[in-house]
Amino acid sequence: MKPAEQSHPGPKADASSCELAVIGTGLAGLAATLFASEKGIYTAQIGVNAGIIHASGFLDLMGVHPIADGRVWENPWEAIDAVTTDIPDHPYARLPQADIRQAFDIFMNLMKAAGLPYRYQPDANSRVITTLGTLKPTYGVPESMYKGTEALKTQKKCLMVDFWGLKGFSAVQLEEMLRDRWPGLQSVRIAFPEVGPSVDLYPEKMARALELRTHREDLAREIRPHLNGAEIVGMPAIFGIYHTREVMADLAALIGADVFEIPTIPPAVPGLRIKEMMEAQIQSKGIPLFAQKRVLQVNHDNDGGFVLDIGEPATQSISHRLHAQGVILAGGRFLGGGLYAGRKKIVEPLFGLPVFQPPERTQWHCSQVFDPRGHPVNMAGIEIDDAFRPLDDSGKPAWKNLYAAGAILAHQDWMRMKCGAGISIATAYGAVNAFAMNARP
Ligand SMILES: Cc1cc2nc3c(=O)[nH]c(=O)nc-3n(C[C@H](O)[C@H](O)[C@H](O)COP(=O)(O)OP(=O)(O)OC[C@H]3O[C@@H](n4cnc5c(N)ncnc54)[C@H](O)[C@@H]3O)c2cc1C
Structure with a gap:
């Protein structure tokens, strides 16, 4: 200088x-x-x-x-x-x-x-679910993910969903990794609305797609038959970019069960x-x-x-x-x-x-x-x-x-x-x- x-x-x-x-x-x-x-x-x-x-x-x-x-x-x-x-x-x-x-x-x-609320306990870390299905200690948890932490704690019956074509996020792996701690866990792989099973999917594009109600309706229609009594559904972090709260609330209403997100591998929507x-x-x-x-x-x-x-x-x-x-x-x-x-x-x-x-x-x-x-x-x-x-x-x-x-x-x-x-x-x-x-x- x-x-x-x-x-x-x-x-x-x-x-x-x-x-x-x-x-x-x-x-x-x-x-x-x-x-x-x-x-x-x-x-x-x-x-x-x-x-x-x-x-x-x-x-x-x-x-x-x-x-x-x-x-x-x-x-x-x-x-x-x-x-x-x-x-x-x-x-x-x-x-x-x-x-x-x-x-x-x-x-x-x-x-x-700004519409991106976080949950945290003043004096405690929360154990959050990672992409790999491990639990990690963190302080501030996006509201869209906090429900998963609570559901694990209260052992809600949960369905993990992943998608054909989305790399680095496996519902089966989450089920395997968390099974001992979360006995009611199930998993399913489905097609993302409007794309065939052989197309590569990217979280950012999926998140942008879900900002549209018609895609949320299609997704909910895919998920509902697999619920099998699940009270909550875990998905990769794709609940919109700008309207996450609205996307989440609407998806939950359309599916008929609570929903939460789990981070994906980078680059990541959250x-x-x-x-x-x-x-x-x-x-x-x-x-x-x-x-x-x-x-x-x-x-x-x-x-x-x-x-x-x-x-x-x-x-x-x-x-x-x-x-x-x-x-x-x-x-x-x-x-x-x-x-x-x-x-x-x-x-x-x-x-x-x-x-x-x-x-x-x-x-x-x-x-x-x-x-x-x-x-x-x-x-x-x-x-x-x-x-x-x-x-x-x-x-x-x-x-x-x-x-x-x-x-x-x-x-x-x-x-x-x-x-x-x-x-x-x-x-x-x-x-x-x-x-x-x-x-x-
Ligand atoms: C894959 C990944 C996962 C993460 N996960 C978590 C997590 O789970 N929890 C958590 O708490 N944190 C996580 N973090 C870390 C969190 O994002 C950090 O707080 C952060 O990366 C550090 O922020 P930073 O702003 O110091 O540096 P960076 O994020 O690296 O930003 C530095 C910025 O400076 C810019 N810059 C450098 N030189 C110049 C220059 N000469 N002129 C102009 N711009 C310049 C760069 O382009 C960049 O934009 C993660 C980070 C990564 C990479």
């Missing part, structure tokens, strides 16, 4: 200036933008689709610690206490628990208001729903969103702010220049390109920040793929201070007004610890608050 020639940070966000620029449109970036707008901070956002469209829709807070022991926690807050004691640099250690709770409450309220809903919120608030664009280069301007050159990822051609007083870097890890794994080391390509990582590439991975300790490379990332500012080589904040949030942060293996969404939401909240205190005292 080098000094820029121009500097015009303006008080309002428009296509050329803002108070806060959020880099990344994953869960952390989207949450940061919404938190910032709640605080009246003029924000702009830039990013390309990445992790979120693959996500299951579950919002994990903290489920497993220590990873090597595979200890599953019923109470995520106790798990956070344990993890921040054992790993003092874990991102959760940067926030009081009250702030993490507040971040979740605000986020859940935003989701509810992640897409979150993305679409959050982006719609951002656009409805008039926040400039440079969708499907990347920040190609950042320069430092004369009064402590930043100049972001934004453009096409494919051609690397710059189409916009944005001035920002502060930046939240929420670029994710390798999938979104927030970090880049070179032949010898992992780098942060945009600001050139130091990356916490194993000293040698040979130490990135354990020799066994399924090593219960997890791989050291998954703890790699940017180190921050208590104000979410990335540190330079000397351990001091690299830039006064640069903050980081989400999966890009070091000292957490979100996949194994089951804390992906939690880290994204909580650190986005922390970074926005830190910017608000630091840049707008």
